[in-house]
Amino acid sequence: MQRSSQGSTPDFALLQSMLYHSQQMTTQYWLTPLLKFLLENNNENAELYLKHLDNNLLCSEANAPLIKRTHRYLVNAWYTEAVLDANISLNQIYSNGTQYPHYWFYKLEYILYLKLKSKDSKLVDNFRMTAKNSVEHVTPQNPRIKKEVISDDLLHTFGNLALVTGSVNSEMTDDGFTVKQAKFKERHKGKGVSLKLEYIYENTQWKKEEIETHHNKMIEEFNLYLSAVSTKCKGIAK
Known part of the structure; x- marks a missing residue:
């Protein structure tokens, strides 16, 4: 994806790689809201958005099934959850x-x-x-x-x-x-x-x-x- 995104940065590509390698192949659900965001925003704030998506979708206290949680970001890209404290x-x-x-x-x-x-x-x-x-x-x-x-x-x-x-x-x-x-x-x-x-x-x-x-x-x-x-x-x- 990073190759086809004009103006993408190495950090943005690295974050995508991090998510790709850390998730099971059957649960790469973060891709759908990210693609929707890129289409609607012409890549503006794409890197920050993916950080937001990662933190709130995969690093939060939410306990609903991942596929259901993902849908929240298709409705509201900047939806927030209670992010999990590293402690x-x-x-x-x-x-x-x-x-x-x-x-x-x-x-x-x-x-x-x-x-x-x-x-x-x-x-x-x-x-x-x-x-x-x-x-x-x-x-x-x-x-x-x-x-x-x-x-x-x-x-x-x-x-x-x-x-x-x-x-x-x-x-x-x-x-x-x-x-x-x-x-x-x-x-x-x-x-x-x-x-x-x-x-x-x-x-x-x-x-x-x-x-x-x-x-x-x-x-x-x-x-x-x-x-x-x-x-x-x-x-x-x-």
């Missing part, structure tokens, strides 16, 4: 981190991309949204060095997790933080593998304090983005 979405508790919905990882990557781009960071130069299906535990579930074992309530939190390809996950195995950090910097740094991991491997160690700090920082970045989009949309929606 809820990123503090979900699962018995295993691999159960974490991939959407939250993909969405955070987009948020971090925008933040790094605003700072002219070289880390976004090669960044792309690609298919990823493996949740990596930075502190592994079965570390080789037993003193690196951490409690399950910390092990499976969003702060200790990242979404990567299966091949990257296999590389990391059960190595400790220092070994994983060295592998990442040698093989993947600046190559768009995971912006979340780029942040994580800036640390000199990875213990309870660092995990919790990173976790809370990601929640903060998430909520800042949600708030900023909402504020911009209020100035346009009628």
